[in-house]
Amino acid sequence: MQQSATTERRHVESVRHEEHAGFWRTYVFSIDHKVIGLQYMMSALVFLFFGFSLMMLMRWQLAYPGKSIPGEVFVLLPAVISAATLVIALISKRKLIGLVGLTFAGLAALVWYLVSDEVLFPDGVMVPELYNSFGAMHGTIMVFLGVVPLAVGGFGNYVVPLQVGAPDMAFPRLNMMSYWAYFIGGVVMLASFFVPGGAANSGWTSYPPLADIATTGQTVWLLGMVFLITSSLLGSINFIVTIVQLRANGLTYMRLPFFVWAQFITAFLLLLAFPPLEAAAVLQLMDRLAGTSFFLPSGLVISGQALEVSGGGSPLLWQHLFWFLAHPEVYVLVLPAMGIIAEVIANNTRKPLWGYKSMVYAVIFLGFMSFIVWAHHMFMTGMGTVISTFFQTTTMIISIPSVIILTALMISLWGGSIRFTVPMLFALAFLPMFGIGGLTGLPLGLAPTDIHLHDTYYVIGHFHYVVAPGSIFALFAGLYYWYPKVTGRLMNDTLGRIHFWGSFFAMNGIFFPMLIQGLAGVSRRLWDGGAEYAHAQDTLYLNEVMSISAWVLAVFQLPFIFNFFWSIRKGKKVESDNPWDATTLEWQTPTPPPHGNFAMVPQVYRGPYEYSDPKSPKDYVPQNVA
Amino acid sequence: MQDLLGLPIDASAHGPEIDHMIAIVHWLMAVLFVGWGSFFLYSVIRFRKARQSKADYAGVKSHMSSYLEVGVALFEIVLIVGFAVPLWAKRVNEFPPEKGALVVRVVAEQFAWNIHYPGADGVFGPTDVKLVSADNPVGLDRSDPDGKDDIVTINQLTLPVGKPVIVRLTSKDVIHSFGIPLLRVKQDAIPGQVIPLWFEPVETTENIKERLTKRYQIKKGEYDPRFTAMVAMMDYVDTENNLIAGKGNLLFPDVIDMLAEAGHNEILAGPDTPMEIACAQLCGLGHYRMRGYVAIKTQEEFEAWLSEEASYLPE
Numbered sequence: 001m002q003q004s005a006t007t008e009r010r011h012v013e014s015v016r017h018e019e020h021a022g023f024w025r026t027y028v029f030s031i032d033h034k035v036i037g038l039q040y041m042m043s044a045l046v047f048l049f050f051g052f053s054l055m056m057l058m059r060w061q062l063a064y065p066g067k068s069i070p071g072e073v074f075v076l077l078p079a080v081i082s083a084a085t086l087v088i089a090l091i092s093k094r095k096l097i098g099l100v101g102l103t104f105a106g107l108a109a110l111v112w113y114l115v116s117d118e119v120l121f122p123d124g125v126m127v128p129e130l131y132n133s134f135g136a137m138h139g140t141i142m143v144f145l146g147v148v149p150l151a152v153g154g155f156g157n158y159v160v161p162l163q164v165g166a167p168d169m170a171f172p173r174l175n176m177m178s179y180w181a182y183f184i185g186g187v188v189m190l191a192s193f194f195v196p197g198g199a200a201n202s203g204w205t206s207y208p209p210l211a212d213i214a215t216t217g218q219t220v221w222l223l224g225m226v227f228l229i230t231s232s233l234l235g236s237i238n239f240i241v242t243i244v245q246l247r248a249n250g251l252t253y254m255r256l257p258f259f260v261w262a263q264f265i266t267a268f269l270l271l272l273a274f275p276p277l278e279a280a281a282v283l284q285l286m287d288r289l290a291g292t293s294f295f296l297p298s299g300l301v302i303s304g305q306a307l308e309v310s311g312g313g314s315p316l317l318w319q320h321l322f323w324f325l326a327h328p329e330v331y332v333l334v335l336p337a338m339g340i341i342a343e344v345i346a347n348n349t350r351k352p353l354w355g356y357k358s359m360v361y362a363v364i365f366l367g368f369m370s371f372i373v374w375a376h377h378m379f380m381t382g383m384g385t386v387i388s389t390f391f392q393t394t395t396m397i398i399s400i401p402s403v404i405i406l407t408a409l410m411i412s413l414w415g416g417s418i419r420f421t422v423p424m425l426f427a428l429a430f431l432p433m434f435g436i437g438g439l440t441g442l443p444l445g446l447a448p449t450d451i452h453l454h455d456t457y458y459v460i461g462h463f464h465y466v467v468a469p470g471s472i473f474a475l476f477a478g479l480y481y482w483y484p485k486v487t488g489r490l491m492n493d494t495l496g497r498i499h500f501w502g503s504f505f506a507m508n509g510i511f512f513p514m515l516i517q518g519l520a521g522v523s524r525r526l527w528d529g530g531a532e533y534a535h536a537q538d539t540l541y542l543n544e545v546m547s548i549s550a551w552v553l554a555v556f557q558l559p560f561i562f563n564f565f566w567s568i569r570k571g572k573k574v575e576s577d578n579p580w581d582a583t584t585l586e587w588q589t590p591t592p593p594p595h596g597n598f599a600m601v602p603q604v605y606r607g608p609y610e611y612s613d614p615k616s617p618k619d620y621v622p623q624n625v626a
Numbered sequence: 627m628q629d630l631l632g633l634p635i636d637a638s639a640h641g642p643e644i645d646h647m648i649a650i651v652h653w654l655m656a657v658l659f660v661g662w663g664s665f666f667l668y669s670v671i672r673f674r675k676a677r678q679s680k681a682d683y684a685g686v687k688s689h690m691s692s693y694l695e696v697g698v699a700l701f702e703i704v705l706i707v708g709f710a711v712p713l714w715a716k717r718v719n720e721f722p723p724e725k726g727a728l729v730v731r732v733v734a735e736q737f738a739w740n741i742h743y744p745g746a747d748g749v750f751g752p753t754d755v756k757l758v759s760a761d762n763p764v765g766l767d768r769s770d771p772d773g774k775d776d777i778v779t780i781n782q783l784t785l786p787v788g789k790p791v792i793v794r795l796t797s798k799d800v801i802h803s804f805g806i807p808l809l810r811v812k813q814d815a816i817p818g819q820v821i822p823l824w825f826e827p828v829e830t831t832e833n834i835k836e837r838l839t840k841r842y843q844i845k846k847g848e849y850d851p852r853f854t855a856m857v858a859m860m861d862y863v864d865t866e867n868n869l870i871a872g873k874g875n876l877l878f879p880d881v882i883d884m885l886a887e888a889g890h891n892e893i894l895a896g897p898d899t900p901m902e903i904a905c906a907q908l909c910g911l912g913h914y915r916m917r918g919y920v921a922i923k924t925q926e927e928f929e930a931w932l933s934e935e936a937s938y939l940p941e
Binding site for chain 1: 631632633634643644645647648651652654655658659662663665666669670673674675678679680681682683684685686691694695698699702703705706709710711713714715717718719735736755756758759760765798799800801803805807808810811812813814816817818819821851852854855856897898899900901902904905906907908909910911912913914915917
């Protein structure tokens with residue numbers, strides 16, 4: 001794929017233009033994919049922390065239902081992080097780190113505001129309304145404002161153009177717009193905590209009629225979602241065009257790093273799956289604001305009062321539209337993660353990925369299949385045998401490509417010379433943890449077994465294994481792996497190992513007990529954690545185990561946060577542009593890559609993972625070496 | 627495997643099939659996890675850099691993994707064809723004839739389960755939204771001859787043992803989910819739709835209560851939170867033979883303290899309401915307390931209960 005000389009020239013001009021652009025143009029309204037990637041990353045990390053904080057508060061209520069919450073303790077964590085980052089900002093004289101410090105101060109203030117509110121926390125006890133609202137916002141924030149923006153907006157933006165040898169994304173201004181749409185969506189979601197009745201409280205799934213009749217927060221949630229969806233759509237077009245059009249000479253599709261393939265398929269999922277949800281969000285807004293009844297059937301009686309609406313709508317319509325997005329969305333959370341894991345494993349086993357081609361075909365097939373499994377979330381809505389057989393079958397079929405990818409990654413270890421670097425530790429842990437997540441999907445994907453497990457804690461355990469020690473571990477692997485490319489310095493190894501081992505045990509302490517509770521039949525989304533149900537009694541003690549693990553997990557994020565900011569200025573300097581001896585193109589740029597990325601357009605001669613080729617004297621041959 | 631998984635007691639005719647399938651799937655999961663896990667651990671240890679300074683460019687050459695994938699696929703086909711589809715068809719297609727079954731309407735609302743029995747004539751009276759009131763949660767038309775003898779209870783589902791039950795499930799307001807873990811039953815209650823489901827209880831709740839009765843250690847000042855949902859399963863007296871807690875008494879913290887003071891260091895306790903309807907779909911702020919109680923009685927007890935309820939009906 002040849003880039004035309006004019007594109008090249010235009011780009012160089014825009015680079016020059018940007019170099020004199022000043023602070024705002026360089027750091028805030030930048031059109032450089034790397035700056036935008038970092039903006040996404042920083043915003044997403046803050047949102048991840050915030051979403052996690054909501055859950056830490058909820059876990060108090062679950063472990064000690066009805067007992068007064070020690071608000072100061074929960075404010076302490078963001079406050080400590082804020083103070084530490086501000087100190088680091090002062091020492092290293094970095095305004096941007098200062099900004100992060102102030103953001104955490106804001107978060108501390110927000111938590112304090114919520115916890116000290118006598119209406120939300122009478123006598124320090126979280127009311128059920130607030131519990132539901134935190135639950136809905138935890139899900140929304142973690143998925144739409146945390147993991148996806150970090151995986152796609154952050155890593156995708158930063159790494160994909162570098163790995164395909166492009167000077168930038170195909171549409172740099174669209175890219176900037178995508179970030180700011182996301183930013184506005186995020187601000188709208190945060191603002192919803194302050195509207196009367198608080199933030200949305202009908203679950204991240206927002207099933208009507210509950211969501212249609214919910215408090216104002218739901219309206220704000222829908223508006224926020226419209227911005228977030230728009231952001232994703234703009235971003236996904238950009239990724240597709242960049243990967244199709246801007247690949248360096250010689251970089252054929254079968255020479256693309258697996259990470260690029262994963263982002264490519266992810267972009268198609270976002271592009272094709274989000275529009276139905278955007279439409280659905282607009283319909284729900286109409287139901288709430290314009291008196292329509294898209295999702296409201298006739299004859300509703302709410303709290304003893306007949307609801308004055310025209311009726312005739314279908315609550316199930318929303319579920320179909322929602323899950324038509326939300327199932328592919330699961331793969332949006334997972335595929336970029338697998339992409340990162342593939343890069344890190346190839347690099348740290350010092351050998352080519354085993355079965356690269358099968359992995360590529362598998363990921364394409366996976367993307368396609370993800371559009372026809374959605375109703376396995378709806379087995380309990382009254383489904384006949386024919387439809388349920390179709391969705392059970394597609395669900396079992398989609399497990400095959402996932403098994404292929406995971407098996408290929410596992411077999412890649414065989415015969416390697418494994419370096420246990422911090423990114424590799426996270427990548428290795430991903431394999432069995434994601435394995436548990438995938439395997440526990442089996443009894444949920446089969447309708448008869450789903451009867452017992454549907455909407456129990458088993459479901460929560462299942463998808464958290466996929467996303468938390470799965471995707472989030474992959475994202476940590478990516479952060480430690482590409483950090484030296486972005487900053488020119490390595491993150492501290494010891495702190496990284498503490499972070500890893502602490503997180504590994506704490507995550508299992510949170511999520512494994514959920515599977516046990518689920519098998520006992522404990523429903524999800526219960527304000528008191530099932531305290532009064534007879535069948536829950538024998539597994540109730542686990543609520544405390546999970547909560548303590550969650551707080552321990554938080555404590556083990558402190559070394560990471562400190563390491564992350566401290567190492568920007570004080571980390572060990574890298575000795576070359578390619579500190580991990582890697583083969584892919586992002587390591588063949590100067591460190592950090594300047595605007596425009598490559599000193600000269602790279603020419604690619606070989607596949608992505610030419611490690612330990614017996615014909616080569618060194619144990620790696622970069623893609624651009626003839 | 628079923629014991630290991632900690633599934634609750636199973637009191638329905640179809641339940642063992644579901645449990646069996648859950649067990650089979652978990653066996654498959656366990657085998658795969660242990661298999662993959664062993665390969666993973668071995669590889670990570672065997673091919674560490676200290677032991678293997680140079681990586682092997684080609685890696686694994688065998689096609690074992692393809693066979694493994696085919697094996698997994700075959701197993702999944704067996705699961706679908708042999709278990710999932712027939713079991714599901716039995717639940718949603720093969721309803722028992724209404725003649726030999728008990729038919730009940732269940733109308734969910736925030737945050738209660740309204741149970742509607744057709745009464746002696748076996749015909750449900752007509753219902754209307756306009757008639758809904760605090761005294762008439764399902765909007766039953768009592769002036770209609772069919773509705774006269776209907777019995778409506780709130781949160782109390784009473785059923786006979788050994789007879790198929792058909793539930794016609796709907797909701798007045800938002801989506802709820804009618805889940806009874808001990809019967810392996812779950813079905814969303816969706817407003818605007820009436821969805822039928824069926825099952826057959828095979829054990830009385832009194833029996834289950836006995837089965838779940840265990841001895842618990844007690845100590846003064848130490849309250850096991852599990853006692854909140856339990857009752858004493860025999861009479862307990864103090865040293866002067868005064869009753870502290872009779873059989874069936876709830877075990878509040880002060881009761882436990884009194885028992886401990888009287889020298890009891892253990893107590894025979896069972897669940898107060900062993901079988902419950904648990905709302906499984908988020909339905910609003912009271913979702914956590916949307917709990918119904920199921921009583922499975924012998925046919926005679928059930929009929930006695932019906933006539934007792936009928937005697938309270940307005941003439």
